[in-house]
Amino acid sequence: MSQIQYAMLFPGQGSQAVGMLSGHADPIVRATFDEASQALGWDLTALVADGPLESLNQTARTQPALLAAGIAVWRLWQARELPPPVALAGHSLGEYTALVAAGALAFDDALKLVELRGQLMQSAVPEGVGGMAAVVGLDDAAVEAFCGDYPGDGVLEPANYNAPGQVVIAGNVPALEWLEGEGKARGARMIVRLPMSVPSHCSLLRGAADRLAERLAQTAIHKPAIGIRHNLDGRPRGDADGIRRALHEQLFRPVRWSATVTQLREEGVTTFFECGPGKVLVGLNKRIAKDLTSIALEDGDGMGKAQVAVKA
Structure with a gap:
Protein backbone atom coordinates (compact mmCIF):
# COMPACT_ATOMS: atom_id res chain seq x y z
CA MET A 1 0.00 0.00 0.00
CA VAL A 125 -22.50 43.29 14.94
CA PRO A 126 -25.95 44.65 13.96
CA GLU A 127 -27.18 43.96 10.44
CA GLY A 128 -25.79 46.50 7.99
CA VAL A 129 -22.93 47.64 10.22
CA GLY A 130 -20.20 45.26 9.08
CA GLY A 131 -19.23 42.99 6.23
CA MET A 132 -16.41 41.38 4.26
CA ALA A 133 -14.70 41.87 0.90
CA ALA A 134 -12.16 39.84 -1.07
CA VAL A 135 -9.09 41.64 -2.40
CA VAL A 136 -7.62 39.93 -5.46
CA GLY A 137 -4.28 40.70 -7.04
CA LEU A 138 -2.29 42.19 -4.13
CA ASP A 139 0.21 40.40 -1.91
CA ASP A 140 -0.32 40.14 1.83
CA ALA A 141 1.94 43.06 2.74
CA ALA A 142 0.23 45.36 0.23
CA VAL A 143 -3.20 44.44 1.60
CA GLU A 144 -2.04 45.08 5.17
CA ALA A 145 -0.67 48.48 4.15
CA PHE A 146 -3.91 49.23 2.31
CA CYS A 147 -5.96 48.54 5.45
CA GLY A 148 -3.53 50.51 7.59
CA ASP A 149 -4.04 53.60 5.43
CA TYR A 150 -7.78 53.79 6.07
CA PRO A 151 -8.37 57.34 7.30
CA GLY A 152 -11.62 56.67 9.14
CA ASP A 153 -12.37 55.52 12.67
CA GLY A 154 -13.89 52.14 11.81
CA VAL A 155 -12.34 48.69 11.59
CA LEU A 156 -10.67 47.47 8.39
CA GLU A 157 -8.57 44.35 8.91
CA PRO A 158 -7.34 41.26 7.02
CA ALA A 159 -9.57 38.34 8.01
CA ASN A 160 -8.59 35.42 5.76
CA TYR A 161 -5.20 34.95 4.11
CA ASN A 162 -6.70 32.40 1.75
CA ALA A 163 -4.09 32.09 -1.01
CA PRO A 164 -1.37 34.15 -2.69
CA GLY A 165 -3.08 37.19 -4.15
CA GLN A 166 -6.39 36.54 -2.37
CA VAL A 167 -7.06 38.09 1.03
CA VAL A 168 -10.48 38.65 2.58
CA ILE A 169 -10.98 41.87 4.54
CA ALA A 170 -13.49 42.42 7.37
CA GLY A 171 -14.71 45.64 8.90
CA ASN A 172 -17.33 48.35 9.10
CA VAL A 173 -19.35 49.10 5.98
CA PRO A 174 -17.94 52.65 5.44
CA ALA A 175 -14.41 51.23 5.64
CA LEU A 176 -15.25 48.54 3.08
CA GLU A 177 -16.75 51.18 0.78
CA TRP A 178 -13.50 53.16 1.04
CA LEU A 179 -11.58 49.97 0.23
CA GLU A 180 -13.67 49.44 -2.90
CA GLY A 181 -13.19 53.02 -4.02
CA GLU A 182 -9.41 52.97 -3.55
CA GLY A 183 -8.75 49.46 -4.85
CA LYS A 184 -7.91 50.22 -8.46
CA ALA A 185 -5.48 52.98 -7.51
CA ARG A 186 -3.73 50.56 -5.14
CA GLY A 187 -3.25 47.97 -7.89
CA ALA A 188 -5.92 45.48 -6.87
CA ARG A 189 -7.26 43.45 -9.77
CA MET A 190 -10.64 43.11 -8.09
CA ILE A 191 -12.35 43.94 -4.82
CA VAL A 192 -15.51 41.91 -4.36
CA ARG A 193 -17.97 42.47 -1.55
CA LEU A 194 -19.07 39.14 -0.10
CA PRO A 195 -22.69 38.33 0.79
CA MET A 196 -21.92 38.20 4.50
CA SER A 197 -23.23 40.55 7.18
CA VAL A 198 -20.92 39.19 9.89
CA PRO A 199 -17.38 40.64 9.76
CA SER A 200 -15.63 37.45 10.85
CA HIS A 201 -12.07 37.12 12.15
CA CYS A 202 -11.57 40.77 13.06
CA SER A 203 -11.57 42.85 16.24
Whole structure:
Protein backbone atom coordinates (compact mmCIF):
# COMPACT_ATOMS: atom_id res chain seq x y z
CA MET A 1 0.00 0.00 0.00
CA SER A 2 1.13 3.53 -0.76
CA GLN A 3 3.00 5.52 1.85
CA ILE A 4 1.78 8.90 0.60
CA GLN A 5 1.64 11.61 3.22
CA TYR A 6 -1.84 13.06 3.15
CA ALA A 7 -3.80 15.58 5.22
CA MET A 8 -7.55 15.97 5.65
CA LEU A 9 -8.92 19.49 5.34
CA PHE A 10 -12.36 20.52 6.60
CA PRO A 11 -14.23 23.42 4.97
CA GLY A 12 -15.89 26.40 6.62
CA GLN A 13 -18.86 28.62 5.83
CA GLY A 14 -19.59 29.10 2.17
CA SER A 15 -19.48 25.38 1.34
CA GLN A 16 -23.08 24.69 2.42
CA ALA A 17 -25.82 23.83 -0.07
CA VAL A 18 -29.27 22.30 0.14
CA GLY A 19 -28.84 18.61 -0.67
CA MET A 20 -25.15 18.58 0.19
CA LEU A 21 -23.59 15.10 0.29
CA SER A 22 -26.47 13.65 -1.74
CA GLY A 23 -23.76 12.17 -3.97
CA HIS A 24 -22.93 9.69 -1.21
CA ALA A 25 -25.37 6.77 -1.24
CA ASP A 26 -24.43 5.48 2.19
CA PRO A 27 -26.55 5.29 5.37
CA ILE A 28 -23.63 6.73 7.36
CA VAL A 29 -24.48 10.20 6.02
CA ARG A 30 -28.13 10.11 7.09
CA ALA A 31 -27.19 8.55 10.44
CA THR A 32 -24.71 11.34 11.15
CA PHE A 33 -27.23 14.08 10.30
CA ASP A 34 -29.84 12.33 12.46
CA GLU A 35 -27.39 12.14 15.36
CA ALA A 36 -26.71 15.86 14.99
CA SER A 37 -30.46 16.61 14.92
CA GLN A 38 -30.93 14.77 18.20
CA ALA A 39 -28.02 16.58 19.86
CA LEU A 40 -29.22 20.02 18.73
CA GLY A 41 -32.94 19.55 19.33
CA TRP A 42 -33.96 20.64 15.83
CA ASP A 43 -34.22 18.83 12.50
CA LEU A 44 -30.86 19.37 10.84
CA THR A 45 -31.47 16.37 8.56
CA ALA A 46 -34.52 17.99 6.96
CA LEU A 47 -32.84 21.39 6.69
CA VAL A 48 -29.87 19.92 4.82
CA ALA A 49 -32.06 17.80 2.54
CA ASP A 50 -34.88 20.24 1.78
CA GLY A 51 -33.83 23.71 2.89
CA PRO A 52 -34.94 26.39 2.53
CA LEU A 53 -31.56 27.86 1.62
CA GLU A 54 -32.32 31.05 3.54
CA SER A 55 -32.54 29.03 6.74
CA LEU A 56 -29.47 26.94 5.97
CA ASN A 57 -27.52 30.16 5.37
CA GLN A 58 -28.32 31.51 8.84
CA THR A 59 -24.98 31.38 10.64
CA ALA A 60 -26.26 29.49 13.68
CA ARG A 61 -27.69 26.82 11.35
CA THR A 62 -24.87 26.80 8.80
CA GLN A 63 -22.16 26.02 11.31
CA PRO A 64 -23.59 22.82 12.86
CA ALA A 65 -24.79 21.67 9.43
CA LEU A 66 -21.31 21.95 7.95
CA LEU A 67 -19.70 20.35 10.99
CA ALA A 68 -22.08 17.39 10.71
CA ALA A 69 -21.42 17.11 6.97
CA GLY A 70 -17.67 17.07 7.52
CA ILE A 71 -17.94 14.37 10.17
CA ALA A 72 -20.23 12.31 7.91
CA VAL A 73 -17.56 12.31 5.19
CA TRP A 74 -14.86 11.57 7.78
CA ARG A 75 -16.86 8.54 8.96
CA LEU A 76 -17.27 7.37 5.36
CA TRP A 77 -13.50 7.58 4.97
CA GLN A 78 -12.86 5.72 8.23
CA ALA A 79 -15.18 2.93 7.11
CA ARG A 80 -12.72 2.16 4.30
CA GLU A 81 -10.04 1.32 6.89
CA LEU A 82 -7.32 3.22 5.04
CA PRO A 83 -4.13 4.53 6.64
CA PRO A 84 -4.92 7.63 8.71
CA PRO A 85 -3.88 11.14 7.64
CA VAL A 86 -0.67 12.56 9.05
CA ALA A 87 -2.44 15.82 9.92
CA LEU A 88 -5.78 17.61 9.97
CA ALA A 89 -6.74 21.24 9.44
CA GLY A 90 -9.96 23.17 9.03
CA HIS A 91 -10.78 26.57 7.61
CA SER A 92 -12.38 28.67 10.38
CA LEU A 93 -15.43 26.64 11.45
CA GLY A 94 -13.70 23.60 9.92
CA GLU A 95 -11.18 23.66 12.77
CA TYR A 96 -13.94 22.40 15.08
CA THR A 97 -14.70 19.57 12.65
CA ALA A 98 -11.02 18.64 12.66
CA LEU A 99 -11.04 18.53 16.46
CA VAL A 100 -13.98 16.11 16.43
CA ALA A 101 -12.27 13.92 13.83
CA ALA A 102 -9.13 13.85 15.99
CA GLY A 103 -11.06 12.85 19.11
CA ALA A 104 -10.34 16.11 20.91
CA LEU A 105 -14.00 17.22 20.99
CA ALA A 106 -17.13 15.11 21.37
CA PHE A 107 -19.44 15.43 18.35
CA ASP A 108 -22.44 16.64 20.37
CA ASP A 109 -20.33 19.15 22.32
CA ALA A 110 -18.88 20.53 19.10
CA LEU A 111 -22.32 20.89 17.51
CA LYS A 112 -23.57 22.96 20.43
CA LEU A 113 -20.38 25.02 20.50
CA VAL A 114 -20.60 26.01 16.85
CA GLU A 115 -24.33 26.72 17.12
CA LEU A 116 -23.50 29.14 19.96
CA ARG A 117 -20.56 30.48 17.98
CA GLY A 118 -22.90 31.31 15.11
CA GLN A 119 -25.40 32.99 17.42
CA LEU A 120 -22.68 35.09 19.06
CA MET A 121 -21.20 36.09 15.70
CA GLN A 122 -24.58 37.15 14.30
CA SER A 123 -25.49 39.19 17.39
CA ALA A 124 -22.05 40.81 17.79
CA VAL A 125 -22.50 43.29 14.94
CA PRO A 126 -25.95 44.65 13.96
CA GLU A 127 -27.18 43.96 10.44
CA GLY A 128 -25.79 46.50 7.99
CA VAL A 129 -22.93 47.64 10.22
CA GLY A 130 -20.20 45.26 9.08
CA GLY A 131 -19.23 42.99 6.23
CA MET A 132 -16.41 41.38 4.26
CA ALA A 133 -14.70 41.87 0.90
CA ALA A 134 -12.16 39.84 -1.07
CA VAL A 135 -9.09 41.64 -2.40
CA VAL A 136 -7.62 39.93 -5.46
CA GLY A 137 -4.28 40.70 -7.04
CA LEU A 138 -2.29 42.19 -4.13
CA ASP A 139 0.21 40.40 -1.91
CA ASP A 140 -0.32 40.14 1.83
CA ALA A 141 1.94 43.06 2.74
CA ALA A 142 0.23 45.36 0.23
CA VAL A 143 -3.20 44.44 1.60
CA GLU A 144 -2.04 45.08 5.17
CA ALA A 145 -0.67 48.48 4.15
CA PHE A 146 -3.91 49.23 2.31
CA CYS A 147 -5.96 48.54 5.45
CA GLY A 148 -3.53 50.51 7.59
CA ASP A 149 -4.04 53.60 5.43
CA TYR A 150 -7.78 53.79 6.07
CA PRO A 151 -8.37 57.34 7.30
CA GLY A 152 -11.62 56.67 9.14
CA ASP A 153 -12.37 55.52 12.67
CA GLY A 154 -13.89 52.14 11.81
CA VAL A 155 -12.34 48.69 11.59
CA LEU A 156 -10.67 47.47 8.39
CA GLU A 157 -8.57 44.35 8.91
CA PRO A 158 -7.34 41.26 7.02
CA ALA A 159 -9.57 38.34 8.01
CA ASN A 160 -8.59 35.42 5.76
CA TYR A 161 -5.20 34.95 4.11
CA ASN A 162 -6.70 32.40 1.75
CA ALA A 163 -4.09 32.09 -1.01
CA PRO A 164 -1.37 34.15 -2.69
CA GLY A 165 -3.08 37.19 -4.15
CA GLN A 166 -6.39 36.54 -2.37
CA VAL A 167 -7.06 38.09 1.03
CA VAL A 168 -10.48 38.65 2.58
CA ILE A 169 -10.98 41.87 4.54
CA ALA A 170 -13.49 42.42 7.37
CA GLY A 171 -14.71 45.64 8.90
CA ASN A 172 -17.33 48.35 9.10
CA VAL A 173 -19.35 49.10 5.98
CA PRO A 174 -17.94 52.65 5.44
CA ALA A 175 -14.41 51.23 5.64
CA LEU A 176 -15.25 48.54 3.08
CA GLU A 177 -16.75 51.18 0.78
CA TRP A 178 -13.50 53.16 1.04
CA LEU A 179 -11.58 49.97 0.23
CA GLU A 180 -13.67 49.44 -2.90
CA GLY A 181 -13.19 53.02 -4.02
CA GLU A 182 -9.41 52.97 -3.55
CA GLY A 183 -8.75 49.46 -4.85
CA LYS A 184 -7.91 50.22 -8.46
CA ALA A 185 -5.48 52.98 -7.51
CA ARG A 186 -3.73 50.56 -5.14
CA GLY A 187 -3.25 47.97 -7.89
CA ALA A 188 -5.92 45.48 -6.87
CA ARG A 189 -7.26 43.45 -9.77
CA MET A 190 -10.64 43.11 -8.09
CA ILE A 191 -12.35 43.94 -4.82
CA VAL A 192 -15.51 41.91 -4.36
CA ARG A 193 -17.97 42.47 -1.55
CA LEU A 194 -19.07 39.14 -0.10
CA PRO A 195 -22.69 38.33 0.79
CA MET A 196 -21.92 38.20 4.50
CA SER A 197 -23.23 40.55 7.18
CA VAL A 198 -20.92 39.19 9.89
CA PRO A 199 -17.38 40.64 9.76
CA SER A 200 -15.63 37.45 10.85
CA HIS A 201 -12.07 37.12 12.15
CA CYS A 202 -11.57 40.77 13.06
CA SER A 203 -11.57 42.85 16.24
CA LEU A 204 -15.31 43.57 15.91
CA LEU A 205 -15.85 40.01 17.18
CA ARG A 206 -13.64 40.28 20.26
CA GLY A 207 -16.66 40.45 22.58
CA ALA A 208 -18.26 37.45 20.94
CA ALA A 209 -14.99 35.55 21.27
CA ASP A 210 -14.80 36.30 24.98
CA ARG A 211 -18.32 34.95 25.49
CA LEU A 212 -17.46 31.85 23.48
CA ALA A 213 -14.38 31.37 25.70
CA GLU A 214 -16.70 31.02 28.71
CA ARG A 215 -18.39 28.02 27.09
CA LEU A 216 -15.07 26.60 25.91
CA ALA A 217 -13.84 26.66 29.52
CA GLN A 218 -16.76 24.37 30.45
CA THR A 219 -16.26 21.97 27.53
CA ALA A 220 -14.11 18.85 27.77
CA ILE A 221 -11.20 18.93 25.33
CA HIS A 222 -8.74 16.06 24.96
CA LYS A 223 -5.36 15.66 23.32
CA PRO A 224 -5.92 15.14 19.58
CA ALA A 225 -5.11 11.66 18.29
CA ILE A 226 -4.00 13.29 15.01
CA GLY A 227 -2.16 16.59 14.94
CA ILE A 228 -4.27 19.62 13.98
CA ARG A 229 -2.75 22.67 12.34
CA HIS A 230 -4.55 25.70 13.74
CA ASN A 231 -5.69 28.75 11.79
CA LEU A 232 -3.74 31.19 13.93
CA ASP A 233 -0.31 30.11 12.79
CA GLY A 234 -0.45 26.70 11.09
CA ARG A 235 0.99 25.04 14.20
CA PRO A 236 -0.37 22.13 16.28
CA ARG A 237 -1.46 22.30 19.91
CA GLY A 238 -1.67 19.22 22.09
CA ASP A 239 -3.05 20.52 25.38
CA ALA A 240 -6.63 21.51 26.19
CA ASP A 241 -5.80 25.05 27.32
CA GLY A 242 -3.77 25.70 24.18
CA ILE A 243 -6.65 24.49 22.01
CA ARG A 244 -9.15 26.63 23.92
CA ARG A 245 -6.97 29.72 23.44
CA ALA A 246 -6.63 28.97 19.73
CA LEU A 247 -10.41 28.66 19.29
CA HIS A 248 -10.97 31.84 21.29
CA GLU A 249 -8.46 33.91 19.35
CA GLN A 250 -9.48 32.41 16.01
CA LEU A 251 -12.77 34.32 16.13
CA PHE A 252 -11.17 37.78 16.18
CA ARG A 253 -7.83 37.12 14.49
CA PRO A 254 -7.22 36.24 10.83
CA VAL A 255 -7.35 32.76 9.34
CA ARG A 256 -3.88 32.07 7.95
CA TRP A 257 -4.92 29.36 5.53
CA SER A 258 -2.13 29.86 3.03
CA ALA A 259 0.46 29.55 5.81
CA THR A 260 -1.27 26.45 7.17
CA VAL A 261 -1.21 24.62 3.84
CA THR A 262 2.38 25.76 3.22
CA GLN A 263 3.38 24.43 6.65
CA LEU A 264 1.86 21.04 5.87
CA ARG A 265 3.65 20.99 2.53
CA GLU A 266 6.95 21.70 4.27
CA GLU A 267 6.25 18.81 6.66
CA GLY A 268 6.08 16.42 3.72
CA VAL A 269 2.36 16.30 2.92
CA THR A 270 1.94 15.55 -0.78
CA THR A 271 -1.84 15.11 -1.02
CA PHE A 272 -4.82 16.96 0.43
CA PHE A 273 -8.38 15.63 0.73
CA GLU A 274 -11.21 18.11 1.33
CA CYS A 275 -13.42 16.32 3.83
CA GLY A 276 -16.91 17.78 3.49
CA PRO A 277 -19.21 19.40 0.95
CA GLY A 278 -17.93 21.59 -1.87
CA LYS A 279 -14.52 22.25 -3.40
CA VAL A 280 -13.57 25.61 -1.90
CA LEU A 281 -10.37 24.38 -0.26
CA VAL A 282 -9.33 22.39 -3.33
CA GLY A 283 -9.58 25.63 -5.29
CA LEU A 284 -7.49 27.55 -2.78
CA ASN A 285 -4.90 24.78 -2.57
CA LYS A 286 -4.36 24.88 -6.32
CA ARG A 287 -3.13 28.44 -5.84
CA ILE A 288 -1.07 27.72 -2.71
CA ALA A 289 0.55 24.39 -3.63
CA LYS A 290 0.09 23.92 -7.38
CA ASP A 291 2.38 20.91 -7.56
CA LEU A 292 0.48 18.88 -4.95
CA THR A 293 -2.67 16.77 -5.32
CA SER A 294 -5.97 18.06 -3.88
CA ILE A 295 -9.18 16.02 -4.13
CA ALA A 296 -12.67 16.87 -2.85
CA LEU A 297 -14.59 14.06 -1.14
CA GLU A 298 -18.03 15.63 -1.62
CA ASP A 299 -19.38 12.68 -3.59
CA GLY A 300 -18.71 9.04 -4.44
CA ASP A 301 -16.53 9.90 -7.43
CA GLY A 302 -14.21 12.01 -5.32
CA MET A 303 -14.07 9.38 -2.61
CA GLY A 304 -13.15 6.76 -5.21
CA LYS A 305 -10.36 8.90 -6.67
CA ALA A 306 -8.98 9.57 -3.21
CA GLN A 307 -9.05 5.90 -2.28
CA VAL A 308 -7.14 5.02 -5.46
CA ALA A 309 -4.59 7.74 -4.65
CA VAL A 310 -3.98 6.32 -1.19
CA LYS A 311 -3.65 2.74 -2.46
CA ALA A 312 -1.63 3.54 -5.60
